Amino acid sequence: MSLIASRLARIKPSPTVAVTTKAAELKAAGRDVIGLGAGEPDFDTPEHIKEAAVAAMKAGQTKYTPVAGTVALRQAIQAKFKRENGLDYGLDEITVGCGGKQIIYNAMMATLEPGDEVIIPAPYWVSYPDIALLAEGTPVIVECAEADGFKMRPEALEKAITKRSKWLILNSPSNPTGAAYSRAELEALCEVLKAHDHVLVLSDDIYEHVIYDDFVFSTAAEVAPELKPRTLTLNGVSKAYCMTGWRVGYGAGPAELINAMNKIQSQSTTHTASISQAAAAAALDGPQDFIAEHNAVFKDRRDLVVSMLNQAPGLACARPEGAFYVYPSCAGCMGKKTAEGKRLESDEDFVTYLLEAEGVAAVHGAAFGLSPYFRVSYAAATELLEEACRRIQRACAALA
């Protein structure tokens, strides 16, 4: 009898975590490595949020909370949806988990029968297919070309839907491309979904606030109210509020789904930490002006990285609408040889070369389901980004 359950064979450890770990190991061994793999803001959690956590601790908010989250936090989430998205949810239609990731996990575990299909536009966040697989679902990957802005076309969605389709996962702005759907683009996808009422929508809005220029954020339940009864709107405080380590994410949807998700959570983590919940409520209810300040910094970094990567021979980098990632094509480097005589055949070869030759750690596109590309996170200090891009330019120029 094997020690490890066969369900583990279906999934792989997160490739983005693997890159971050490898970069940290090389650094510890004395190598000069710049990590561009991280999916978290380099800014610290704002002070007023930390103070709310301290106050909660001192006030004795140190006991179990309701599985779905404290009433105070769910009220803050309810107010957020009303204020920012024009969406009305009851407190029984809101659940809080240990990060947005647990919300997705709970949703898939609560709804998928073996073989149910989960439509995932690629490039995708690495966890979607693996969470679907763990829950015995079948990921149906729909490749979204760069020519379409890495966004799913309505025709492609229509083609992907079958009788077994249970979920469509939408993520805008996207990890890994930063691409975001305009209201019209989202409406066109929702139009397709209206004709298929067995398909649930998971709208992953975790990068809602990380947007640039004049981009206006929209979410499925808002642009197509008919779909709201079968939409799970997912969000969290990790990215916009710089709270990745606090582990608070939330979802809103029909009470039947939310109840089922709470049931799963009641037999796993019970709830996220009471102190983190108090901090998240303070984040949502408190001042929001630091978000624009952070975005101004991110925008300058995006423009710097896009411009510098486009000067590297063999790379082509689109300028995305949001998040803190770019997803440059390395097609122009494929087939070229390194100084050591190694031919680059894939984006994985390319990122391995960047790490070995110049000590720059990025994540290969194959991990996100679309090649030959790689993901650069610009949630890093501007001077480091500049140095990293110079090294990438040098590495590309050295290829023959």
Ligand SMILES: Cc1ncc(COP(=O)(O)O)c(C=O)c1O
């Ligand atoms: C697209 C996307 N969704 C969800 C998450 C989950 O974030 P968390 O679990 O920290 O809330 C992430 C984190 O990287 C992400 O990139």
